[in-house]
Amino acid sequence: NRELMMTKPTKTNPDGHLRAEFKLADQMIQTLKNDKLFKFVYVPGEKEVIVTGKIGDHEWKGKIDSLVLNKGYFCDLKTVDDIHKKHWDAKNHQWTNFIEDRGYIMQAAIYKELIKQSFNKNCQPFIFSVSKQTPPDKGAFDFEDTDTQYLMKEALEEIKEKQDRFWQVMNGEVEPKHCGKCEYCRSMKELAAFQHVTDIEVD
DSSP states (O other): OHHHHBOOOOSSOTTOOBOHHHHHHHHHHHHHHTOHHHHHHTTTSEEEEEEEEEETTEEEEEEEEEEEGGGTEEEEEEEESOTTOOEEETTTTEEEOHHHHTTHHHHHHHHHHHHHHHHSOOOEEEEEEEESSSSOOEEEEEOOSHHHHHHHHHHHHHHHHHHHHHHHHHTTSSOOOOOSSSHHHHHHOOOOSOOOGGGOOOO
């Protein structure tokens, strides 16, 4: 991928140089690679482990970034624009962090369940994150507090409650409900009428 990653050769730089976005990616990699906790916890694990199982009546499949089965934990690696940026939770009308905002608690709950079904082992999830800032920030997060444990259980119940409809939509059995805001809805949007300025929905 040299042509994609490098700038075009010039008289002063006949080999070109690494494009800015790849320089940042390299900084992000080095930020974690040089971290002692990351090397101790994440690096020893088996990488990209496929796990399968059933949640409710449906088959699930996942890929674990780093699984350390003999010590009972797994790690997920996340990139984020800013670890400390706040995100508005419209459902609960409050600010929250990137892990809750992006559904990573639900993902961790799914992985935990699939690992248990695949290996008969109850594993603790961890998240390592690195930001797309210069220099990159980094973080290590666990799910051990009572509130997060409750949210994980709640997430699995939500999946059991809603996955039948998701499956029907995926199979074309029922029409999806349009939210009007996601990427798909924006790409398919057709203006049919005017809307009052005071009726604009805001998140």
